[in-house]
Amino acid sequence: METAFAEQIRTTFEQYKCLKSQHELCCVPVYDAKSHLIAWLKPVTFHWQETNPEFAQLFSRWREENPIGFANIFKITPERTTYWLENLVLRRDDRILFVIEDLKGQAIGHLGLSSFDYEQRNAEIDNVVRGRKSLIPGLMQFATWSLSAWALKRLELDTISLRVLSDNDHAIRFYERCGFDETGRIPLYKVETKDELKWIDHEPFPDASIDRYYVVMKLNPQVLQDHYNHWSV
Numbered sequence: 001m002e003t004a005f006a007e008q009i010r011t012t013f014e015q016y017k018c019l020k021s022q023h024e025l026c027c028v029p030v031y032d033a034k035s036h037l038i039a040w041l042k043p044v045t046f047h048w049q050e051t052n053p054e055f056a057q058l059f060s061r062w063r064e065e066n067p068i069g070f071a072n073i074f075k076i077t078p079e080r081t082t083y084w085l086e087n088l089v090l091r092r093d094d095r096i097l098f099v100i101e102d103l104k105g106q107a108i109g110h111l112g113l114s115s116f117d118y119e120q121r122n123a124e125i126d127n128v129v130r131g132r133k134s135l136i137p138g139l140m141q142f143a144t145w146s147l148s149a150w151a152l153k154r155l156e157l158d159t160i161s162l163r164v165l166s167d168n169d170h171a172i173r174f175y176e177r178c179g180f181d182e183t184g185r186i187p188l189y190k191v192e193t194k195d196e197l198k199w200i201d202h203e204p205f206p207d208a209s210i211d212r213y214y215v216v217m218k219l220n221p222q223v224l225q226d227h228y229n230h231w232s233v
């Protein structure tokens with residue numbers, strides 16, 4: 001049975017994804033360290049194929065250019081990205097994806113939330129990708145903080161975590177800069193099929209060799225308090 005908290009997350013996400021005709025478009029503001037508005041987190045809604053059909057190509061290209069951020073590698077096509085957005089993001093109760101838009105409306109990257117642990121009131125930061133590399137240095141950090149502050153305050157989460165591949169040094173440094181600390185490691189092993197290379201949880205396959213790890217990190221919420229006194233986190 002769906003708990004009250006799971007229902008609260010599902011209905012809030014349905015609202016942000018504009019599932020029903022009465023749902024208004026809601027965006028999360030991104031402020032820099034001087035409290036200047038620098039971008040918006042704009043949710044990918046059920047209407048993206050009408051409002052932003054370019055997402056299928058754009059997200060495919062961003063994913064293709066950033067394989068280090070993902071634990072599976074396959075031939076990326078706009079059709080596959082469309083399937084992913086429709087079925088594995090929008091139709092999933094505990095997943096949401098935001099596009100990071102600068103104040104001119106240019107899409108710079110995306111990030112989201114997924115894998116809720118309703119009992120622990122924890123969610124994972126998901127799909128963090130900077131598509132446009134040189135615009136607004138620091139934007140990804142501020143976007144991660146805005147999403148985290150929104151998740152703690154608006155969604156009433158207690159904690160925020162993430163998993164990052166152990167050889168993704170740049171992302172690990174980035175998350176440390178954002179205030180995430182390592183809390184553990186999950187061993188992974190490599191599986192190769194005809195059209196996909198993926199790294200999966202090693203635990204059910206103790207005889208297989210460990211190829212990589214997921215580094216599990218948790219946000220220290222004090223970091224948000226220090227930087228955003230206008231958010232009462």
Ligand SMILES: CC(C)(COP(=O)(O)OP(=O)(O)OC[C@H]1O[C@@H](n2cnc3c(N)ncnc32)[C@H](O)[C@@H]1OP(=O)(O)O)[C@@H](O)C(=O)NCCC(=O)NCCS
Nearest residue numbers: 066068069128129130137138139140141163164168171174
């Ligand atoms: C992880 C990722 C999102 C981090 O993005 P990023 O562009 O490094 O993050 P920021 O926008 O916060 O910072 C950009 C740079 O500006 C710098 N910067 C931050 N604030 C600044 C400021 N006020 N003035 C000037 N520079 C600043 C940062 O130090 C950083 O420099 P670096 O590249 O030398 O480390 C990006 O590297 C990425 O898309 N990686 C591929 C996908 C991936 O691995 N995702 C994570 C999956 S778990």
